[in-house]
Amino acid sequence: MKKQRLLAIFSIVFLSLSIVIVPGNAQGPTDLSALTIKLWPEYDDPRLLVIIDGKLVTPGSEIRLPLPAEAQLNAVATDDGSGRLLKNEWREEKADDGSRLLVMVPQNPLFRVEYYTPFSVDGDKRNITFELPAGYFNAEQAAIEVLLPPGSEDVKLVPTADESGPAQDQAHIFQRTLGAVKDQAITQQVTYANPGGELTVSAESSSSVGAPQGTEASSQEPTGAETVAKSATNPWIIALGAAAVLLILGGAVGLWLTRDREEEAPAAPAPSRTKGKKKKKTGAISMQPSPKDLDRFCRQCGKEFGPDDRFCRYCGAQRRSL
Ligand SMILES: [Zn+2]
CATH class of the missing domain: 2.60.40.1730 (tricorn interacting facor f3 domain)
Known part of the structure; x- marks a missing residue:
């Protein structure tokens, strides 16, 4: 008798738990x-x-x-x-x-x-x-x-x-x-x-x-x-993308200009690509707009600003100049 009762209690508890948990998690x-x-x-x-x-x-x-x-x-x-x-x-x-x-x-x-x-x-x-x-x-x-x-x-x-x-x-x-x-x-x-x-x-x-x-x-x-x-809030991605495009364009123009020289032409594309990868970071840094030397991080909450942000996207505080 006791075992049956215990079993019944367990199954009721288990059933009610599953009813509560399953739809609860989903919706x-x-x-x-x-x-x-x-x-x-x-x-x-x-x-x-x-x-x-x-x-x-x-x-x-x-x-x-x-x-x-x-x-x-x-x-x-x-x-x-x-x-x-x-x-x-x-x-x-x-x-x-x-x-x-x-x-x-x-x-x-x-x-x-x-x-x-x-x-x-x-x-x-x-x-x-x-x-x-x-x-x-x-x-x-x-x-x-x-x-x-x-x-x-x-x-x-x-x-x-x-x-x-x-x-x-x-x-x-x-x-x-x-x-x-x-x-x-x-x-x-x-x-x-x-x-x-x-x-x-x-x-x-x-x-x-x-x-x-x-x-x-x-x-x-x-x-x-x-x-x-x-993410428009991620200036790095945009800056890196822009830097990459510039480097590729620059490489293409350079390749086109040096086309006549047969020796250099085949070598040009490969180094320009690897250079591009290496240069991305410095390119991005130099592209970071700092006309007024604006804060990089919010003074109120410490979050990082996007390049165009004038207000913190977290706390709304104004971005100030350094
Ligand atoms: Zn903030």
């Missing part, structure tokens, strides 16, 4: 100790740049993040605590209603997803409605940060921000602290006017970043290398 909201949603319209692109920063309560948890239909991913990364973003594997799934879902298991507790998405523009007027539906995250502390371009006027946030600053360089930064969020939708509406149509980061300096992004929109296959290449 329940992921527990985060912190969640920050940054809405940066017209930052370095006419679209809205959305930056989702989270910290897992349980390392190794899977996160599922709904993506707007037209979202173009810019970075999917984790941070090992050093302030450097490392690419993270991810995949895309379709939710039951057919909407897009990014699925990833962050390799480190800190993770980041960045994407660009279009928003409503009517003449000078801008209208952003951001919604993160319920069912995906529980956060002990959640916050929203809005960074608007310098020329923005008639700014209205619904719900309102609890902190705002006319900020440095006339860019406008707003912060809203949500506190604990338990499996509930997070919404934020932002309306403003931008008569000049200026971006927060000048189009000139970001045009080199913007160009390759267009071609990446079509690539659906999430591979690690692509994810890094997509």
Whole structure:
């Protein structure tokens, strides 16, 4: 009798555990100790740049993040605590209603997803409605940060921000602290006017970043290398790529110029390639823009800046000159 009872108890416990664990892992909201949603319209692109920063309560948890239909991913990364973003594997799934879902298991507790998405523009007027539906995250502390371009006027946030600053360089930064969020939708509406149509980061300096992004929109296959290449926040990749292109072009021109000399011609391509690999690093360093000797790392949180960043993508602090 006792054995049977024990067996019954065990099987009930086992069954209930399996019921709780299996669907829970697959679809329940992921527990985060912190969640920050940054809405940066017209930052370095006419679209809205959305930056989702989270910290897992349980390392190794899977996160599922709904993506707007037209979202173009810019970075999917984790941070090992050093302030450097490392690419993270991810995949895309379709939710039951057919909407897009990014699925990833962050390799480190800190993770980041960045994407660009279009928003409503009517003449000078801008209208952003951001919604993160319920069912995906529980956060002990959640916050929203809005960074608007310098020329923005008639700014209205619904719900309102609890902190705002006319900020440095006339860019406008707003912060809203949500506190604990338990499996509930997070919404934020932002309306403003931008008569000049200026971006927060000048189009000139970001045009080199913007160009390759267009071609990446079509690539659906999430591979690690692509994810890094997509990252506009990774100046090294862009600088290295640019350096490599310059070296290849230079090599090609040099080869073409020395074509007549038969002896040198066959030897030229091989050394130019190996040289290219060696030179990449120095090339990248010399290409690092330092017109004003800007800080490389954020003074507030210590994270590394991208070449065009005027504000920290982690904490929103202004980048200063050395
Ligand atoms: Zn910072």
